[in-house]
Amino acid sequence: MATVIDVARRAQVSPGTVSRLLNGDPTLRVREQTRQRVLAAAKELDYSPNVAARTLRMSRSGTLGLAVHDASNPVYTEIIAGAQDEATRAGYALMLADVDALAQGGAIFRRMISSGSIDGLLLQRAGTETDDFVSKLTARRVPMVVLNDHTEGQLGSVGVDDYAASALATKHLLDLGHRAVGYLGLDGDLPRAERRRSGWEDTLRAAGIATDPRMIVEGGHTAQTGYDGMSTMLDLPRRPTAVFAANVLAAVGALSACRDRGIRVPEDISVVGLHDFPLAEHLSPRLSVVKLPLFQMGARAVQVLLEQFDDGVTHHETITEPPPVMVLRESTAPPRP
Secondary structure, eight states: OOOHHHHHHHHTSOHHHHHHHHTTOTTOOOOHHHHHHHHHHHHHHTOOOOHHHHHHHHTSOSEEEEEESOTTOTTHHHHHHHHHHHHHHTTOEEEEEEHHHHHHTHHHHHHHHHTTSOSEEEEEOOSSHHHHHHHHHHHTTSOEEEESSOOOTTSEEEEEOHHHHHHHHHHHHHHTTOOOEEEEEOOSSOHHHHHHHHHHHHHHHHTTOOOOGGGEEEOOSSHHHHHHHHHHHHTSSSOOSEEEESSHHHHHHHHHHHHHHTOOTTTTOEEEEESOOGGGGGSSSOOEEEEOOHHHHHHHHHHHHHHHHHHOOOOEEEEOSSOOEEEOOSSOOOOOO
16 A cells, blocks of 8 residues: 555655645645646555544644743744744644753643643754753654754754854855964754864865864853853963854853953954844944854744654754855954954
């Protein structure tokens, strides 16, 4: 008997698209040519939608969960907006939660998952033990997709091109003439942390510049950790002429550390952050950043989660369109002679 995966393979589309189309999902947007190709493939393979599965879908709560660390983080604004937009379009409500709060209220969270209060969960990880708790508890009961990162195996994932973004920021500094480029890295054991560091390191190496281990300092993902990391960087016997911060809030803290030390940005040192947010335009100096497609990532994560409802297949995707772009403001300039 043919399966939805067989039809998808024949029609050259995702299993989720096949399932949603054949089940009459009114929110699905596909070209007429694609629709006809799917219908033809289903007919050729004599495929019939699973009525029992359709009944199960109709009994869902109609609510998706989105769990993040520190909901006040401005970087999450676009991710949440994209996820909210797509969830609403698909007829679902989106419930926002804090990862640490879910872990602390373990019994409540277990009851919420086991009772079917949410149909699936999007998780923005930070590389902490609470991430592991929420992941293990959720994955056994409802579909889950990891946001802004990459996984393998049972957990689906949708991320952005961290490597390309890091390389773009580093190349910008090199093009300005900087050769001593420091790196304020992420904290936590996460694949995206390694990719961002690799983008910085490989770009320097391609320019014939050996990376100095002293120029690699943990900057974390908050303004305070960025401040602390930049303070360490500024205490080096030979401090960098430019710094790439792998998190935009860490870059904000780096600007504050420079100001408190009387070090001018960008006259004495240039600073670039990864990710954009509205207040970056209103800092002094205005912060140069690499902007990534966070809205699109949030929207696609919801789509991937819904596709898992239909086909049970774990998807892993990287959003490459639109590509990372350099947003030039005032925090970077050529090094002083």
